[in-house]
Amino acid sequence: MSKPNPFEISQKQLADCAKILCLDAGVHEFLKHPMREFHVSIPVRMDDGRMKVFQGFRVQYNDALGPCKGGIRFHPEETIDTVRALSAWMTWKTSLLGLPLGGGKGGVICNPKEMSAGELERLCRGYIDALWQNLGPEKDVPAPDVYTTPQMMAWMMDQFSKHTGNNSFGMITGKPLCVGGSCGRGDATARGGMYALREAAKEFNIDLSKATVAIQGYGNAGSYAHSLAKELFGCKVVAVSDSKGGVFNAAGIDADEAARVKAQTSSVANIPNCKKISNEELLELNVDILVAAALENVITKDNAGKVKAKVIVELANGPTTPEADAILFQNKVHVIPDFLANAGGVTVSYFEMVQNIMRYCWSFDEVYQKLDERMTMAYQGVLAASKKYNINMRQAAYTVAVARVVDAMKTRGWV
Numbered sequence: 216m217s218k219p220n221p222f223e224i225s226q227k228q229l230a231d232c233a234k235i236l237c238l239d240a241g242v243h244e245f246l247k248h249p250m251r252e253f254h255v256s257i258p259v260r261m262d263d264g265r266m267k268v269f270q271g272f273r274v275q276y277n278d279a280l281g282p283c284k285g286g287i288r289f290h291p292e293e294t295i296d297t298v299r300a301l302s303a304w305m306t307w308k309t310s311l312l313g314l315p316l317g318g319g320k321g322g323v324i325c326n327p328k329e330m331s332a333g334e335l336e337r338l339c340r341g342y343i344d345a346l347w348q349n350l351g352p353e354k355d356v357p358a359p360d361v362y363t364t365p366q367m368m369a370w371m372m373d374q375f376s377k378h379t380g381n382n383s384f385g386m387i388t389g390k391p392l393c394v395g396g397s398c399g400r401g402d403a404t405a406r407g408g409m410y411a412l413r414e415a416a417k418e419f420n421i422d423l424s425k426a427t428v429a430i431q432g433y434g435n436a437g438s439y440a441h442s443l444a445k446e447l448f449g450c451k452v453v454a455v456s457d458s459k460g461g462v463f464n465a466a467g468i469d470a471d472e473a474a475r476v477k478a479q480t481s482s483v484a485n486i487p488n489c490k491k492i493s494n495e496e497l498l499e500l501n502v503d504i505l506v507a508a509a510l511e512n513v514i515t516k517d518n519a520g521k522v523k524a525k526v527i528v529e530l531a532n533g534p535t536t537p538e539a540d541a542i543l544f545q546n547k548v549h550v551i552p553d554f555l556a557n558a559g560g561v562t563v564s565y566f567e568m569v570q571n572i573m574r575y576c577w578s579f580d581e582v583y584q585k586l587d588e589r590m591t592m593a594y595q596g597v598l599a600a601s602k603k604y605n606i607n608m609r610q611a612a613y614t615v616a617v618a619r620v621v622d623a624m625k626t627r628g629w630v
Contacts, residue, residue: 219512219536221300227537229303232613235604242621242630249299251275255345257323259337271342273321275355276302279623282353283319284309284561286360286389287342287371289335293322297511301360301532305561307616308554312593314565319355321346327362339367343374350375352385352572358564359389361434361510369394385571388564397567399582400560405439405508406583407559408530409447410590411551412504415526416448418598419549423448427502429524431494432509433457433473433483436530436557440506442470450504454497455483458509461497462489498522507534514539522548529553535609544607552609554616555597562589 226247233243252274261267272295275283285305288298298320306318323342327335349355359368368390376383384395392398399406416423428450430437437455444450451467459482462468468486476486484491498505498518505524507513511533514522519539527543527550529535535543535550543550563586570576577585601611624630 219515220296221511221533222296222303224512224533224536225300225303228609228613229617231537231610232617235606235610235614236618236621238617238621239630242624245624245630246277246617246620249274249276249302250278251349252295252299253346253349254295255342257338257341257345259334259341261334262331269323269325269338269341271321271323271345272298273346273349273355274298274302274319275349276318276320277306277620278317278355279620279627279629280310280317281315282317283355284314284316284358284564285319285321286358286560287321287323287363288360289323289325289327289338289362289367291324291326293324298322300511304532304554306620307613308558308561309565310616310619311555311597311612312558312562312589314562316356316561316565319357320360321357335367336370339370340374343371343378347375347378350386351379351383352568356385356564356568357387358561365389365391365396385568388567390567395567395571397563397570397582398577398579399586400563400567401435402439402443403563403586404436404530404557404560405443407562407586407590408436408440408506408528408551408556409443410559410587411556411594412444412526412528413448414591414594414598415549415551419525421503421525423450426450426504428452428504428506429454429497429500429502430506430508431456431461431497431513432507432531433477434508436560437506437508438470438474438477440508440528440530441468441473444504444506445470453502454492454500455486456492456494456497456509457483460484461492461494462486463492463497463500464489500524504528507531509534512536514543516542519543520546522546524548527551529556532557540607540609550608551594552597552612555593555608555612558593559586559590562586
Protein backbone atom coordinates (compact mmCIF):
# COMPACT_ATOMS: atom_id res chain seq x y z
CA MET A 216 0.00 0.00 0.00
CA SER A 217 1.55 3.31 -1.10
CA LYS A 218 1.78 6.27 1.25
CA PRO A 219 -0.49 9.26 0.61
CA ASN A 220 1.22 12.02 -1.34
CA PRO A 221 1.69 14.96 1.07
CA PHE A 222 1.55 17.58 -1.68
CA GLU A 223 -1.74 16.19 -2.96
CA ILE A 224 -3.04 16.37 0.62
CA SER A 225 -1.97 20.01 0.92
CA GLN A 226 -3.70 20.74 -2.38
CA LYS A 227 -6.94 19.15 -1.20
CA GLN A 228 -6.81 21.19 2.00
CA LEU A 229 -6.29 24.35 -0.05
CA ALA A 230 -9.18 23.43 -2.37
CA ASP A 231 -11.50 23.03 0.64
CA CYS A 232 -10.41 26.46 1.86
CA ALA A 233 -10.92 28.02 -1.59
CA LYS A 234 -14.54 26.88 -1.49
CA ILE A 235 -15.12 28.30 1.98
CA LEU A 236 -13.57 31.65 1.02
CA CYS A 237 -15.12 31.62 -2.48
CA LEU A 238 -11.69 32.35 -3.97
CA ASP A 239 -11.42 33.46 -7.58
CA ALA A 240 -10.36 30.51 -9.76
CA GLY A 241 -7.24 32.32 -10.92
CA VAL A 242 -6.16 33.13 -7.37
CA HIS A 243 -6.68 29.52 -6.35
CA GLU A 244 -4.64 28.36 -9.35
CA PHE A 245 -1.79 30.68 -8.36
CA LEU A 246 -1.76 29.34 -4.81
CA LYS A 247 -1.72 25.71 -5.95
CA HIS A 248 1.86 25.90 -7.16
CA PRO A 249 5.22 26.94 -5.66
CA MET A 250 6.50 30.24 -6.99
CA ARG A 251 10.03 28.80 -7.27
CA GLU A 252 11.78 25.51 -6.65
CA PHE A 253 15.38 24.40 -6.97
CA HIS A 254 16.79 20.90 -7.55
CA VAL A 255 20.52 20.55 -6.90
CA SER A 256 23.16 17.82 -7.02
CA ILE A 257 25.67 18.04 -4.19
CA PRO A 258 29.02 16.20 -4.55
CA VAL A 259 30.53 15.20 -1.19
CA ARG A 260 33.89 13.55 -0.54
CA MET A 261 33.16 10.73 1.90
CA ASP A 262 35.56 9.61 4.62
CA ASP A 263 36.62 6.57 2.61
CA GLY A 264 37.76 8.78 -0.27
CA ARG A 265 34.93 8.11 -2.70
CA MET A 266 32.75 10.87 -4.13
CA LYS A 267 29.03 10.60 -3.45
CA VAL A 268 26.41 12.84 -5.04
CA PHE A 269 23.36 13.79 -2.96
CA GLN A 270 20.11 15.21 -4.34
CA GLY A 271 18.81 18.35 -2.63
CA PHE A 272 15.80 20.63 -2.93
CA ARG A 273 14.65 24.08 -1.92
CA VAL A 274 11.08 25.25 -2.54
CA GLN A 275 10.02 28.87 -2.12
CA TYR A 276 6.24 28.54 -2.13
CA ASN A 277 4.98 32.08 -1.70
CA ASP A 278 6.63 35.31 -0.53
CA ALA A 279 3.72 37.75 -0.74
CA LEU A 280 3.99 38.52 2.99
CA GLY A 281 7.81 38.61 3.15
CA PRO A 282 10.97 36.52 2.72
CA CYS A 283 10.42 32.77 2.65
CA LYS A 284 11.05 30.84 5.85
CA GLY A 285 11.33 27.11 6.44
CA GLY A 286 13.49 24.26 7.62
CA ILE A 287 15.89 21.90 5.89
CA ARG A 288 15.32 18.17 6.33
CA PHE A 289 17.99 15.49 5.90
CA HIS A 290 16.09 12.23 5.41
CA PRO A 291 16.61 9.04 3.39
CA GLU A 292 13.02 9.12 2.13
CA GLU A 293 12.88 12.83 1.28
CA THR A 294 10.91 13.68 -1.86
CA ILE A 295 10.23 16.86 -3.78
CA ASP A 296 6.49 16.48 -3.15
CA THR A 297 7.12 16.32 0.60
CA VAL A 298 9.18 19.50 0.39
CA ARG A 299 6.49 21.18 -1.74
CA ALA A 300 3.82 20.29 0.82
CA LEU A 301 5.91 21.47 3.74
CA SER A 302 6.68 24.76 2.00
CA ALA A 303 2.96 25.30 1.41
CA TRP A 304 2.19 24.57 5.06
CA MET A 305 4.96 27.00 6.07
CA THR A 306 3.29 29.69 3.96
CA TRP A 307 0.04 29.26 5.86
CA LYS A 308 1.84 28.90 9.18
CA THR A 309 3.74 32.19 9.01
CA SER A 310 0.58 33.93 7.82
CA LEU A 311 -1.50 32.43 10.61
CA LEU A 312 0.91 33.69 13.27
CA GLY A 313 0.93 37.17 11.75
CA LEU A 314 4.63 37.00 10.82
CA PRO A 315 5.99 39.13 7.93
CA LEU A 316 7.30 36.02 6.19
CA GLY A 317 6.44 33.66 3.36
CA GLY A 318 6.84 29.90 3.23
CA GLY A 319 9.73 27.74 2.07
CA LYS A 320 11.28 24.36 2.76
CA GLY A 321 14.38 22.39 1.88
CA GLY A 322 15.58 18.84 1.93
CA VAL A 323 18.41 16.49 1.07
CA ILE A 324 18.03 12.78 0.37
CA CYS A 325 20.52 11.20 2.78
CA ASN A 326 20.71 9.15 5.97
CA PRO A 327 22.48 11.28 8.61
CA LYS A 328 22.56 8.32 11.01
CA GLU A 329 25.02 6.62 8.66
CA MET A 330 27.25 9.66 8.12
CA SER A 331 30.18 11.01 10.14
CA ALA A 332 30.33 14.57 11.46
CA GLY A 333 32.84 15.44 8.76
CA GLU A 334 30.63 14.06 6.00
CA LEU A 335 27.62 15.96 7.35
CA GLU A 336 29.61 19.19 7.50
CA ARG A 337 30.72 18.81 3.89
CA LEU A 338 27.13 18.06 2.85
CA CYS A 339 25.83 21.15 4.70
CA ARG A 340 28.43 23.38 3.09
CA GLY A 341 27.76 21.81 -0.31
CA TYR A 342 24.04 22.54 0.05
CA ILE A 343 24.82 26.21 0.63
CA ASP A 344 27.33 26.27 -2.23
CA ALA A 345 24.54 25.13 -4.55
CA LEU A 346 21.87 27.53 -3.30
CA TRP A 347 23.47 30.54 -1.58
CA GLN A 348 22.49 33.04 -4.28
CA ASN A 349 18.82 32.25 -3.64
CA LEU A 350 19.04 32.49 0.16
CA GLY A 351 19.49 35.29 2.69
CA PRO A 352 17.47 37.44 5.11
CA GLU A 353 15.78 39.34 2.28
CA LYS A 354 15.01 36.23 0.21
CA ASP A 355 14.72 32.94 2.10
CA VAL A 356 15.83 32.01 5.62
CA PRO A 357 16.28 28.28 6.39
CA ALA A 358 16.17 26.57 9.78
CA PRO A 359 16.61 23.10 11.32
CA ASP A 360 14.09 20.35 10.68
CA VAL A 361 14.11 16.54 10.72
CA TYR A 362 17.66 15.24 11.35
CA THR A 363 19.29 18.66 11.12
CA THR A 364 20.79 20.43 14.14
CA PRO A 365 21.97 23.83 15.41
CA GLN A 366 25.54 22.81 14.58
CA MET A 367 24.53 22.14 10.98
CA MET A 368 22.90 25.58 10.82
CA ALA A 369 26.19 27.09 12.05
CA TRP A 370 28.11 25.35 9.26
CA MET A 371 25.61 26.60 6.69
CA MET A 372 25.74 30.14 8.06
CA ASP A 373 29.54 30.08 7.95
CA GLN A 374 29.57 28.83 4.35
CA PHE A 375 27.06 31.51 3.28
CA SER A 376 29.20 34.15 5.03
CA LYS A 377 32.25 33.00 3.04
CA HIS A 378 30.33 33.56 -0.19
CA THR A 379 29.04 37.02 0.80
CA GLY A 380 32.15 38.20 2.61
CA ASN A 381 30.08 39.21 5.65
CA ASN A 382 29.08 37.67 8.98
CA SER A 383 25.58 36.79 7.80
CA PHE A 384 24.13 35.46 11.05
CA GLY A 385 20.59 36.38 9.97
CA MET A 386 20.59 34.14 6.87
CA ILE A 387 19.55 31.09 8.90
CA THR A 388 17.92 30.40 12.27
CA GLY A 389 18.09 27.68 14.88
CA LYS A 390 21.79 28.45 15.38
CA PRO A 391 23.78 27.96 18.60
CA LEU A 392 23.58 30.95 20.94
CA CYS A 393 27.25 31.88 20.42
CA VAL A 394 26.65 32.64 16.72
CA GLY A 395 23.37 34.52 16.85
CA GLY A 396 20.92 31.92 18.08
CA SER A 397 17.94 32.81 20.26
CA CYS A 398 17.10 31.85 23.80
CA GLY A 399 14.09 29.54 23.78
CA ARG A 400 14.59 28.16 20.26
CA GLY A 401 15.32 24.60 21.44
CA ASP A 402 11.90 23.91 22.94
CA ALA A 403 9.94 26.49 20.91
CA THR A 404 7.94 24.04 18.79
CA ALA A 405 6.78 22.01 21.76
CA ARG A 406 6.25 25.04 24.01
CA GLY A 407 4.09 26.74 21.40
CA GLY A 408 2.05 23.55 21.10
CA MET A 409 1.59 23.46 24.86
CA TYR A 410 0.35 27.06 24.89
CA ALA A 411 -2.21 26.09 22.23
CA LEU A 412 -3.17 23.00 24.26
CA ARG A 413 -3.77 25.21 27.29
CA GLU A 414 -6.23 27.33 25.31
CA ALA A 415 -8.01 24.21 24.02
CA ALA A 416 -8.26 22.83 27.54
CA LYS A 417 -9.95 26.06 28.67
CA GLU A 418 -12.47 25.81 25.83
CA PHE A 419 -13.35 22.17 26.54
CA ASN A 420 -13.07 22.27 30.35
CA ILE A 421 -10.20 19.76 30.50
CA ASP A 422 -8.27 19.77 33.77
CA LEU A 423 -4.74 19.34 32.46
CA SER A 424 -3.39 18.56 35.93
CA LYS A 425 -5.40 15.34 35.75
CA ALA A 426 -5.03 14.67 32.03
CA THR A 427 -3.26 11.68 30.49
CA VAL A 428 -1.03 12.13 27.44
CA ALA A 429 0.38 9.86 24.73
CA ILE A 430 3.25 11.12 22.55
CA GLN A 431 4.06 9.57 19.18
CA GLY A 432 7.50 10.66 18.03
CA TYR A 433 10.35 11.39 20.42
CA GLY A 434 12.61 13.78 18.58
CA ASN A 435 13.06 17.40 19.60
CA ALA A 436 9.36 18.30 19.65
CA GLY A 437 8.13 15.08 21.24
CA SER A 438 10.74 14.97 24.00
CA TYR A 439 10.20 18.61 24.95
CA ALA A 440 6.43 18.09 24.86
CA HIS A 441 6.90 15.32 27.43
CA SER A 442 8.82 17.49 29.89
CA LEU A 443 6.72 20.62 29.32
CA ALA A 444 3.37 18.84 29.69
CA LYS A 445 4.46 17.85 33.18
CA GLU A 446 6.28 21.10 34.04
CA LEU A 447 3.61 23.54 32.83
CA PHE A 448 0.41 21.65 33.58
CA GLY A 449 1.14 18.55 35.67
CA CYS A 450 -0.06 16.16 32.95
CA LYS A 451 0.70 12.46 33.23
CA VAL A 452 2.45 11.11 30.13
CA VAL A 453 1.52 7.42 29.96
CA ALA A 454 2.90 6.45 26.53
CA VAL A 455 5.77 7.47 24.26
CA SER A 456 7.17 6.08 21.02
CA ASP A 457 9.72 6.61 18.29
CA SER A 458 10.54 4.92 14.99
CA LYS A 459 11.59 1.72 16.79
CA GLY A 460 8.41 1.29 18.83
CA GLY A 461 6.82 2.52 22.03
CA VAL A 462 5.95 1.85 25.65
CA PHE A 463 2.96 2.33 27.95
CA ASN A 464 2.78 2.75 31.71
CA ALA A 465 -0.51 3.76 33.33
CA ALA A 466 1.38 5.13 36.34
CA GLY A 467 3.23 7.60 34.11
CA ILE A 468 6.61 7.80 32.39
CA ASP A 469 9.32 10.10 33.72
CA ALA A 470 10.66 12.54 31.11
CA ASP A 471 14.23 12.47 32.42
CA GLU A 472 14.33 8.68 32.35
CA ALA A 473 12.87 8.61 28.85
CA ALA A 474 15.54 11.05 27.65
CA ARG A 475 18.29 9.02 29.33
CA VAL A 476 17.13 5.73 27.80
CA LYS A 477 16.72 7.36 24.39
CA ALA A 478 20.27 8.72 24.56
CA GLN A 479 21.77 5.42 25.74
CA THR A 480 19.86 2.96 23.55
CA SER A 481 18.60 5.20 20.70
CA SER A 482 14.95 4.34 21.46
CA VAL A 483 12.33 5.02 24.12
CA ALA A 484 11.01 1.53 23.39
CA ASN A 485 13.67 0.32 25.85
CA ILE A 486 12.32 2.18 28.90
CA PRO A 487 12.08 -0.43 31.69
CA ASN A 488 8.95 -1.39 33.66
CA CYS A 489 6.65 -0.50 30.80
CA LYS A 490 4.45 -2.45 28.41
CA LYS A 491 5.77 -2.47 24.85
CA ILE A 492 3.33 -1.13 22.26
CA SER A 493 3.49 -0.26 18.58
CA ASN A 494 3.17 3.21 17.11
CA GLU A 495 -0.22 2.19 15.77
CA GLU A 496 -1.42 1.06 19.19
CA LEU A 497 -0.30 4.32 20.78
CA LEU A 498 -2.61 6.32 18.54
CA GLU A 499 -5.61 4.35 19.77
CA LEU A 500 -4.94 4.54 23.53
CA ASN A 501 -7.65 5.78 25.88
CA VAL A 502 -5.97 9.08 26.81
CA ASP A 503 -7.10 12.70 27.06
CA ILE A 504 -4.36 14.22 24.88
CA LEU A 505 -2.60 12.71 21.87
CA VAL A 506 0.56 14.47 20.72
CA ALA A 507 1.41 13.55 17.11
CA ALA A 508 5.09 14.46 16.85
CA ALA A 509 6.37 11.89 14.32
CA LEU A 510 6.02 12.16 10.52
CA GLU A 511 3.26 12.65 7.95
CA ASN A 512 0.10 10.60 7.40
CA VAL A 513 -0.02 8.52 10.59
CA ILE A 514 -3.70 9.24 11.33
CA THR A 515 -5.73 7.99 8.36
CA LYS A 516 -9.27 6.96 7.48
CA ASP A 517 -8.34 3.46 8.65
CA ASN A 518 -7.50 4.37 12.26
CA ALA A 519 -9.14 7.79 12.85
CA GLY A 520 -12.32 6.16 14.11
CA LYS A 521 -10.30 4.35 16.79
CA VAL A 522 -8.74 7.50 18.24
CA LYS A 523 -10.07 7.99 21.78
CA ALA A 524 -8.22 11.18 22.74
CA LYS A 525 -10.26 14.34 23.31
CA VAL A 526 -7.57 16.61 21.84
CA ILE A 527 -4.85 15.95 19.24
CA VAL A 528 -1.85 18.29 19.21
CA GLU A 529 -0.10 18.03 15.83
CA LEU A 530 3.54 18.87 16.50
CA ALA A 531 4.55 16.98 13.34
CA ASN A 532 3.81 18.30 9.88
CA GLY A 533 0.86 16.66 8.15
CA PRO A 534 0.19 13.75 10.54
CA THR A 535 -3.53 13.62 9.69
CA THR A 536 -5.02 12.96 6.25
CA PRO A 537 -8.10 14.91 5.02
CA GLU A 538 -10.25 11.76 5.24
CA ALA A 539 -9.17 11.28 8.85
CA ASP A 540 -9.91 14.95 9.61
CA ALA A 541 -13.54 14.46 8.61
CA ILE A 542 -13.88 11.39 10.84
CA LEU A 543 -12.25 13.09 13.83
CA PHE A 544 -14.48 16.17 13.46
CA GLN A 545 -17.56 13.98 13.30
CA ASN A 546 -16.40 12.14 16.43
CA LYS A 547 -15.84 15.49 18.22
CA VAL A 548 -12.08 14.99 18.55
CA HIS A 549 -10.56 18.48 18.75
CA VAL A 550 -7.52 18.68 16.45
CA ILE A 551 -5.05 21.53 16.91
CA PRO A 552 -3.70 21.46 13.35
CA ASP A 553 -0.01 21.28 12.54
CA PHE A 554 0.54 24.76 11.18
CA LEU A 555 -0.99 26.18 14.35
CA ALA A 556 0.24 23.65 16.92
CA ASN A 557 3.86 23.55 15.77
CA ALA A 558 4.16 27.21 14.82
CA GLY A 559 6.22 27.98 17.92
CA GLY A 560 9.34 26.94 16.05
CA VAL A 561 8.99 29.39 13.20
CA THR A 562 7.77 32.10 15.58
CA VAL A 563 10.93 31.95 17.69
CA SER A 564 12.94 31.62 14.47
CA TYR A 565 11.37 34.94 13.47
CA PHE A 566 12.37 36.33 16.86
CA GLU A 567 15.92 35.12 16.12
CA MET A 568 15.88 36.97 12.79
CA VAL A 569 14.73 40.16 14.53
CA GLN A 570 17.45 39.86 17.17
CA ASN A 571 20.10 39.29 14.47
CA ILE A 572 18.97 42.43 12.66
CA MET A 573 18.94 44.44 15.91
CA ARG A 574 22.16 42.83 17.19
CA TYR A 575 20.41 42.62 20.54
CA CYS A 576 19.48 39.48 22.50
CA TRP A 577 16.26 38.81 24.39
CA SER A 578 16.04 36.78 27.59
CA PHE A 579 14.23 33.46 27.91
CA ASP A 580 11.36 35.18 29.71
CA GLU A 581 10.97 37.76 26.93
CA VAL A 582 10.94 35.08 24.25
CA TYR A 583 8.44 32.88 26.12
CA GLN A 584 6.13 35.84 26.80
CA LYS A 585 6.14 36.95 23.17
CA LEU A 586 5.63 33.35 22.00
CA ASP A 587 2.70 32.89 24.39
CA GLU A 588 1.06 36.06 23.09
CA ARG A 589 1.42 34.99 19.45
CA MET A 590 0.20 31.43 20.01
CA THR A 591 -2.76 32.51 22.13
CA MET A 592 -3.84 35.13 19.57
CA ALA A 593 -3.52 32.65 16.70
CA TYR A 594 -5.41 29.88 18.50
CA GLN A 595 -8.30 32.15 19.46
CA GLY A 596 -8.52 33.47 15.89
CA VAL A 597 -8.73 29.95 14.49
CA LEU A 598 -11.28 28.88 17.09
CA ALA A 599 -13.46 31.88 16.22
CA ALA A 600 -13.32 31.01 12.51
CA SER A 601 -14.16 27.38 13.30
CA LYS A 602 -17.30 28.46 15.15
CA LYS A 603 -18.22 31.08 12.55
CA TYR A 604 -18.18 28.65 9.61
CA ASN A 605 -18.94 25.45 11.60
CA ILE A 606 -15.79 23.83 10.21
CA ASN A 607 -12.93 21.89 11.75
CA MET A 608 -9.88 23.66 13.16
CA ARG A 609 -7.66 22.88 10.18
CA GLN A 610 -10.16 24.33 7.74
CA ALA A 611 -10.52 27.34 10.03
CA ALA A 612 -6.76 27.83 10.21
CA TYR A 613 -6.62 27.71 6.42
CA THR A 614 -9.33 30.35 6.03
CA VAL A 615 -7.49 32.77 8.33
CA ALA A 616 -4.04 32.16 6.82
CA VAL A 617 -4.96 31.97 3.14
CA ALA A 618 -7.12 35.10 3.35
CA ARG A 619 -4.10 37.07 4.61
CA VAL A 620 -1.84 35.79 1.83
CA VAL A 621 -4.49 36.57 -0.81
CA ASP A 622 -4.95 40.06 0.62
CA ALA A 623 -1.19 40.67 0.34
CA MET A 624 -1.10 39.36 -3.25
CA LYS A 625 -4.00 41.59 -4.26
CA THR A 626 -2.51 44.61 -2.52
CA ARG A 627 0.80 44.04 -4.34
CA GLY A 628 -1.05 43.72 -7.65
CA TRP A 629 -0.10 40.10 -8.31
CA VAL A 630 -3.64 38.87 -8.87
